[in-house]
Amino acid sequence: QSIFSSSRAMVSKSTNEELKQGIAVRFHGEEGMGQGVVREWFDVLSNEIINADYDLFTQSADGTTFQPNSNSSVNPDHLNYFRFEGQTLWLALYHRQLVNIYFTRSFYKRILGIPVNYQDVSSIDPEYTKNLQWILDNDISDLGLDLTCSVETDVFGAMEEVPLKPGGTSFIVTQDNKAEYVQLVTELRMTRAIQPQINLFDEYELELLLSEMPEIYWFSFGLMWIVLQWFWKVVESLTQEDPLLLLQFVTGRVPHGGFAFLNGGSGLQKFTIASVPYTSNLLPTSSTCINMMKLPEYPSQEVLRDRLLVAMHCGSYGYNMA
Numbered sequence: 477q478s479i480f481s482s483s484r485a486m487v488s489k490s491t492n493e494e495l496k497q498g499i500a501v502r503f504h505g506e507e508g509m510g511q512g513v514v515r516e517w518f519d520v521l522s523n524e525i526i527n528a529d530y531d532l533f534t535q536s537a538d539g540t541t542f543q544p545n546s547n548s549s550v551n552p553d554h555l556n557y558f559r560f561e562g563q564t565l566w567l568a569l570y571h572r573q574l575v576n577i578y579f580t581r582s583f584y585k586r587i588l589g590i591p592v593n594y595q596d597v598s599s600i601d602p603e604y605t606k607n608l609q610w611i612l613d614n615d616i617s618d619l620g621l622d623l624t625c626s627v628e629t630d631v632f633g634a635m636e637e638v639p640l641k642p643g644g645t646s647f648i649v650t651q652d653n654k655a656e657y658v659q660l661v662t663e664l665r666m667t668r669a670i671q672p673q674i675n676l677f678d679e680y681e682l683e684l685l686l687s688e689m690p691e692i693y694w695f696s697f698g699l700m701w702i703v704l705q706w707f708w709k710v711v712e713s714l715t716q717e718d719p720l721l722l723l724q725f726v727t728g729r730v731p732h733g734g735f736a737f738l739n740g741g742s743g744l745q746k747f748t749i750a751s752v753p754y755t756s757n758l759l760p761t762s763s764t765c766i767n768m769m770k771l772p773e774y775p776s777q778e779v780l781r782d783r784l785l786v787a788m789h790c791g792s793y794g795y796n797m798a
Contacts, residue, residue: 484560501517511764512764515727518575530551533545537601543666548673581596586667593659594608594658596662600666608658611654611658616649616651617650625644625649627640644660710781725760748769754773760772
């Protein structure tokens, strides 16, 4: 049974009050439990939610953001799946966890009641956005475009003409009403086509920062001995992506609200670094349940950097649960 199916079964049969009390997760065949495992569960479940096999979400042209699939009804149970995904996002917010899904801006706009505009289409179809921009920028009076207030849409391989408003198939687009046409096309592409799926998210108070990359403030810990000084110098030299891998290695994920809300097995737990004796080829390890990194007393900054990068890139998805 997949983590998606088993998690959906457990969440669906639980009341909101039960879910508010806390989450305990144990992966099949593993003994580990605690906040580190909960964070890993949210991370793995996030990847399952956007798994293309479920046909629930489509990836945008930018390759990083997602929005509901307008053809998700190919799965007869798709609306129940979306309801579960809404519950998952609510759980993440309530328990100050991050989910590894980045939605399109238009998806957030719809949930927050903010009107979409044609530029939002660029996230899923940049070329189509250029066409809409061209219509707005040019006089279409004498071009013979024969546009009506309708569009052809691919529905499971068959092309269907969809009116953008009542009587749209016979409503001619002109220079005077082209702005209305562009707005109606935008609303169809970005909201109307996925309205049933989006409606299932509305009851949950989603926020724009569900998955936003956290700001990293390295100076707040004040540890001064030499290995720690080397450590912070290495951290300061990392690219923006590498600090995120480091945080995932040590804590699983930085929770909603940043370092101030790091949780351990017994509540709030600060990010800490503990020294361990150095032996040849020893890598840093982590205890994600208490947000602790165990850092060997390396003989030089260069060795520390090399070992830290190996641990981050090889261990960021397989935590040492010491």
